[in-house]
Amino acid sequence: MPWWRGRPVCCPGDDRLKAAVIGAGTMGRGIAQVFAQSGHDVVLTDMNQEVLPSALKNIWDSLERLRKKSLIEEEPSQVLTRIRTVKQIDEIGQNDIYIEAIFEKLNAKMDLFRIIDRIAPKSSIIASNTSSISINLLSTTVKAPGRFIGMHFFNPVPVMKLVEIIKAERTEQSTVESVVAIARGLGKEPVTSKDFPGFISNRILMPILKEAMLCLQEGVSTAQEIDRTAKLGLNHPMGPLELSDFIGLDVVMDIMEVLYTEFGEERFKPPIILRNMVNSGMLGRKSGIGFYRYGEE
Ligand SMILES: NC(=O)c1ccc[n+]([C@@H]2O[C@H](COP(=O)([O-])OP(=O)(O)OC[C@H]3O[C@@H](n4cnc5c(N)ncnc54)[C@H](O)[C@@H]3O)[C@@H](O)[C@H]2O)c1
Incomplete structure (x- = not known):
């Protein structure tokens, strides 16, 4: 053995x-x-x-x-x-x-x-x-x-x-x-x-990321203010939008697609803002642009 x-x-x-x-x-x-x-x-x-x-x-x-x-x-x-x-x-x-x-x-x-x-x-x-x-x-x-x-x-x-x-x-x-x-x-x-879709971590995380994206899509606030809220008010070490950029927006969308297909529930459906960004090559940190721009400072 x-x-x-x-x-x-x-x-x-x-x-x-x-x-x-x-x-x-x-x-x-x-x-x-x-x-x-x-x-x-x-x-x-x-x-x-x-x-x-x-x-x-x-x-x-x-x-x-x-x-x-x-x-x-x-x-x-x-x-x-x-x-x-x-x-x-x-x-x-x-x-x-x-x-x-x-x-x-x-x-x-x-x-x-x-x-x-x-x-x-x-x-x-x-x-x-x-x-x-x-x-x-x-x-x-x-x-x-x-x-x-x-x-x-x-x-x-x-x-x-x-x-x-x-x-x-x-x-x-x-x-x-x-x-x-x-x-x-x-x-x-x-x-x-x-073996449940998203296991434990992504099942919890994806709805959080989606809701932050919807706040931005609906003009509730800016990306910076949404992330600041999660960090200072909810004690998250990273804001949900910067975390999405960090994971890779294509990866986030792929995960949401799988969860949406498996559970069939709206809470996992990738928001339009995410689809548009991924379709235009805005993939987050790895592409230099996502909810934020990288490599310029
Ligand atoms: N990015 C994250 O934060 C994260 C966290 C946990 C798990 N994951 C999972 O890890 C996996 C990889 O994600 P990633 O973020 O590293 O993706 P990535 O896009 O950074 O890297 C994927 C790599 O796989 C290579 N590849 C694709 N098909 C291949 C094949 N058939 N044979 C050999 N190489 C191939 C690509 O060329 C690419 O370099 C995914 O399943 C993702 O869901 C990602």
């Missing part, structure tokens, strides 16, 4: 896992970083090869900031020796855990899991970082759904403590225990959830 099945991960450097991360965008690069920071060997890939160098640079910058704050002991260059990038999915090889962090699109994820299933050894765990897509549905793509699970990290991954662990109907309890142990070993706090 592999060491990580049901046993707590000990300490960085010991009991090294081989982890594959597919998708090197906002989340994938963060997930690759936290695995490498905890002493595991990581292979990172993306269908857009141009993303890989910027992902490594971004990881280096993040590690450098953590090191300056004395939050990690190792030099960034040392941590990066444990991250290998590959240009093709067929090159990810045999790993203990596969974590998917690609676009929030059902068909793209289903196709990818079929490929991963052909490559992955029988003992490995296959996980999705999806924010809203059914883990039960995704688990139908693999031969052994008992090893399939949701492992939902939060943005920015190196900073945010929470990992939602989502058990599908056929996920084995030993897989849940292993992933809980792996998450704790990464310094995270796991919570477990049933």
Whole structure:
């Protein structure tokens, strides 16, 4: 039995896992970083090869900031020796855990899991970082759904403590225990959830983001004033509009679409203001413009 099945991960450097991360965008690069920071060997890939160098640079910058704050002991260059990038999915090889962090699109994820299933050894765990897509549905793509699970990290991954662990109907309890142990070993706090749309976090968050967008759409106040209200009056660390920009407006819309389709309830329907912004390429921080402008100050 592999060491990580049901046993707590000990300490960085010991009991090294081989982890594959597919998708090197906002989340994938963060997930690759936290695995490498905890002493595991990581292979990172993306269908857009141009993303890989910027992902490594971004990881280096993040590690450098953590090191300056004395939050990690190792030099960034040392941590990066444990991250290998590959240009093709067929090159990810045999790993203990596969974590998917690609676009929030059902068909793209289903196709990818079929490929991963052909490559992955029988003992490995296959996980999705999806924010809203059914883990039960995704688990139908693999031969052994008992090893399939949701492992939902939060943005920015190196900073945010929470990992939602989502058990599908056929996920084995030993897989849940292993992933809980792996998450704790990464310094995270796991919570477990049933496979309900949006799990716990996005089911609560999306209506909040939507209502803030509607306040702006209806001219109740400005983006700044709406965010200031949430921060100073509701004690939220970030305003809902700046948080939407931070997550990525395309990602927020995709999550709302899934919740709206699954629950069929108006509270999850993406507002027009969000559709218009996404359709015009205003995706938040990553595109330089969303509810706010970035990179000019
Ligand atoms: N952004 C967030 O705050 C956040 C938080 C938690 C979970 N998530 C979830 O994480 C996943 C990724 O989100 P993100 O924000 O990192 O998106 P992103 O757009 O920043 O990155 C996605 C990456 O996946 C790559 N990709 C797409 N299809 C691929 C394929 N078939 N094979 C390999 N690479 C592929 C893209 O080229 C892109 O670089 C989504 O499921 C999202 O819902 C996002």
